Amino acid sequence: MKDIKPPPKPSTNTGKGKLIQDVKAGKSLDFDKAGMIGFLKSLNPLQFASEAIAQITHYKIQIKNLETEQVRIQEEAKIRHKQIDSALKAGLQLLEERRRALEMALEVVAKDLENTHLEKQNILECISNLVKNISDTNLSIEEKQMSNTLLPELTGLLKTLGEQSTVKLDLIAQNTQKALEAMPNSDRILTFSED
């Protein structure tokens, strides 16, 4: 198995949970009292009253806007929370499906390798018996020669089975590697549009 894609790095979340808001857009209402025109205006007694009433009305409207904005922000936050939950749920479901597929593939190869293992065990047992024949004085030269011919056949079979197992192990490692690389990381699954 080659190097696995490095594990997901800790996410940098700064700025990712920002809400759309224009609270700072509201300004205080100040009248221009500088210069000659400002001075002349200030001589008008009704000017004070009209300015004060205008200011009161302006602030009342601003407060109403802020209250609306507050409700809107709360709703937007609720939507964001729901978005996060849904994205996480979808991401976890995707991972679960991939995990199941990978597990099945691994099980198939494991079963195959287990069969090869049992086959090797039988061969090793046969080899043990043939090794005993080497020094068995009760056997004829023909029988010993047969045994000596069969022994390398069996060790050769062990070698071949080992080679086949190597190929299977490589395959399983590569497939696992590919499956793991295909897993999207959390930054791709759990993110908000920057728009």
Place this chain on the structure above:
Amino acid sequence: MLPVLAGVALVGAGIWIYNELQEQSAAERERWRSKREEVERSIEWHEEQIENHLHEARLSYDFKVLIDMHYSCVKVADQAYSLLKDARKSLDKIGEAIVKTKEQREILFKRKKEATSPSDKKEIQEEITSIQQLRSSLFDDKDEIKKQRDMFQTRVKDLNSKTHTLKISIKERTGTRGIEWYERLEARKASRRA
């Protein structure tokens, strides 16, 4: 006199109205400021909640990804280890056969030396030749299986190192859930060893 008094009263009323309006205006301005601060604080609070939620969700997702990676790595490593064990057993068996053939060859050499009849000598020589061929073939297969064993050994080491890296990543990067998982895993290992 009356117009003067009326004038004073009018001015007084004017000043009172002016003051009243000024006060109301200042009060409204103050209410606006405090409301604005309240909304700003509320935005900050919501943003922080969203950040925390997002962070937690990422930790959950990363935890699952890493757990799956760890599981697959362990499974493949188990297979590699099983193949390594098989290769070791095969080598032992071939080694045993090589030793046995060597012993038998020595016996046969000795017997050949002691043999007097040419037919006995011929028969022993045939057996020696057969054993020599067998040994040569066993040595070839031993070399090949040794290569396989070394390769499996490298794989096992590599996979174990990856599994370890993943285990540490789970512990260090996925919050309390990762720490708890790591501790459970270590406890299981310890109980198996005991």
